[in-house]
Amino acid sequence: MPLLPSTAAAAAAALPRLRLRLPLPPRHCPQPLAPLRRAPHHSSPHPRLLPLAAALPPPPPEELPPSQATGLVAASQANFMRVIVDAAAPGLEHHRGSDLLCVVRALLKKIRRRVLVGDRVLVGAVDWADRRGMIEDVFERRSEVADPPVANVDRLVVLFSLDQPRPEPATLTRFLVEAESTGIPFVLVFNKAELVDEQTITYWRDRLKSWGYDPLFLSVDQQSGFSALEEMLEGQTTVVVGPSGVGKSSLINALRHNQNISEEDPIHKLLEQNSKWFGEQRVGTVSKKSGKGKHTTRHVSLLPVAGGGFLADTPGFNQPSLLKVTKQSLAETFPEIRKMLKENEPSKCLFNDCVHLGEHGCVVKGDWERYPYYLQMLDEIKIRETIQLRTFGTKREGDVSELREARKWSAEYFAFSFRAIFNLLWFNGFTI
Numbered sequence: 001m002p003l004l005p006s007t008a009a010a011a012a013a014a015l016p017r018l019r020l021r022l023p024l025p026p027r028h029c030p031q032p033l034a035p036l037r038r039a040p041h042h043s044s045p046h047p048r049l050l051p052l053a054a055a056l057p058p059p060p061p062e063e064l065p066p067s068q069a070t071g072l073v074a075a076s077q078a079n080f081m082r083v084i085v086d087a088a089a090p091g092l093e094h095h096r097g098s099d100l101l102c103v104v105r106a107l108l109k110k111i112r113r114r115v116l117v118g119d120r121v122l123v124g125a126v127d128w129a130d131r132r133g134m135i136e137d138v139f140e141r142r143s144e145v146a147d148p149p150v151a152n153v154d155r156l157v158v159l160f161s162l163d164q165p166r167p168e169p170a171t172l173t174r175f176l177v178e179a180e181s182t183g184i185p186f187v188l189v190f191n192k193a194e195l196v197d198e199q200t201i202t203y204w205r206d207r208l209k210s211w212g213y214d215p216l217f218l219s220v221d222q223q224s225g226f227s228a229l230e231e232m233l234e235g236q237t238t239v240v241v242g243p244s245g246v247g248k249s250s251l252i253n254a255l256r257h258n259q260n261i262s263e264e265d266p267i268h269k270l271l272e273q274n275s276k277w278f279g280e281q282r283v284g285t286v287s288k289k290s291g292k293g294k295h296t297t298r299h300v301s302l303l304p305v306a307g308g309g310f311l312a313d314t315p316g317f318n319q320p321s322l323l324k325v326t327k328q329s330l331a332e333t334f335p336e337i338r339k340m341l342k343e344n345e346p347s348k349c350l351f352n353d354c355v356h357l358g359e360h361g362c363v364v365k366g367d368w369e370r371y372p373y374y375l376q377m378l379d380e381i382k383i384r385e386t387i388q389l390r391t392f393g394t395k396r397e398g399d400v401s402e403l404r405e406a407r408k409w410s411a412e413y414f415a416f417s418f419r420a421i422f423n424l425l426w427f428n429g430f431t432i
Contacts, residue, residue: 058120058139061087067126069133071100073119073151074310075301079103081115081135083123084304092128100126100133113138117300117312118151118237145182145239147321148300148314154236156186157229161246162204162217163195171243171319173373176213178320179241180333187232188215191247194222211370212335220250230255237302239312252303252311327381331356336368 058070064087071083083100102123104115115121115138122137141151156179160167167190179186188208193201201217208215218225233255240248302310331337337356340363341348350361355378358366 056139058087058122061093062090064089066092067124068136069095069100069123069126070139071121071123072302072310073115073117073121073135074099074304075299076115076117077299081117082301083121083133083135085123086120095128098131100131102133102135104135108135108138114149116144116149116151117302118153118310120152143182143184145184146324147178148239148241148312150239150300150302150312150314152237153182153184153239153312155233155238156182156184157233157238157240157251158186158188159240159242159246159248159251160188160190161192161195162190162200163192165243165245167204169370170373170376173370174320174322174377175241175243176211177325177330177333177377178322181322181325181329187229188213189229189251190215190217191220191251193217193225194219207369210368212339218251220247220254223254226255233305233309233311235308237310237312239314241314244315249313252313255311256303256305322377322381325377325381327355327378327385328353330374330378330381331364334370334374336370337364337374340364 064070066089069085069088069092071085071087073081074084075082081102081104083102085095085098085100088095100123102121105124108115115135119141120139121135122139123133124136126133143153144151145153145156158175158179160172160175176188190201190204205215205217216225216228218229240252242248300312300314302312304310325333344363347363349356349359349363351359354362354364356362356364357375357378
């Protein structure tokens, strides 16, 4: 029956006597779960705890039980990750180099511990027959690239093409700024040298030298110019980034085909297992309408090379986000500004927070080619930081991510509180 005014007043008066204790909304972001020991499903569990394991190195093989292994996350797609086994328990060494199809433990998702391609992980509940398991822990990271998300990267390859599609200075500058902001060594490479004449190659070499870079020029189709690049990438985990259609997958296929795989090589086991992960990367064509590349690679994957090391093929994107770059750190990503500041030593800008806009006392002049791109990106970052400051009360991207999670949790809390009160009224026979 409908809730009458007198009945509603009686229900409201009855609520305090029920002494329903609802949790108060948190003032800050909820704290992570307390460290939990892994369930003792074996005789000698690994002693590392959650969430502290991210600061610890992988354990030695003799500490691992038969149902656990350590390995490298080589690919991620949907809710599954492919892990290459680094170490297993004594007596199971023959599984080293094989791949396991894994899911991520639910507790890692609850404490927002993200598992990235390139992470060293602890895999539990391993089924060696079906080659399946569950990622239980993530170990320490040496480095991390945000766009695309890859961990433990040793070197970046910023790949562009000289034609089909032609390089755009603004897009090239954004990729270089993104690479500079990571702090990871990188090399700039231009592909499709066979499509242009020597004069065009000389033009781009001289132009980029004025920017502060010494690029490499090669041709994947003609298999030329690989020697210098192969020496740089030997034994390292390398991420290849660049716009769509410049030949990232083709370059990786060419670099891997140039090497002979011996039977003693650990990745020879993947070849024997006919692993799809070991196969060639799919290659697309350039759009005839726009002259730009089509999106062929859909997810990040690490591909092994003979003699050690991995190559990461990544989806192409034309506009790096620059989320890790602030208006104070943007100047550090331009070699031209670093050169001018070094040449004027010991003199410095008059103000410590100078952003080099031609202010009084600034030693950085605006007579260099990429200065308009610098101003454009500086305005973009200022707008982004202003929006973040008004919306979240902070400019730091890491704090913004945490506050987004906190707001999401608060919304879930109020929804829960409303449902609790509604269920209480319904349980006592009231209807609205």
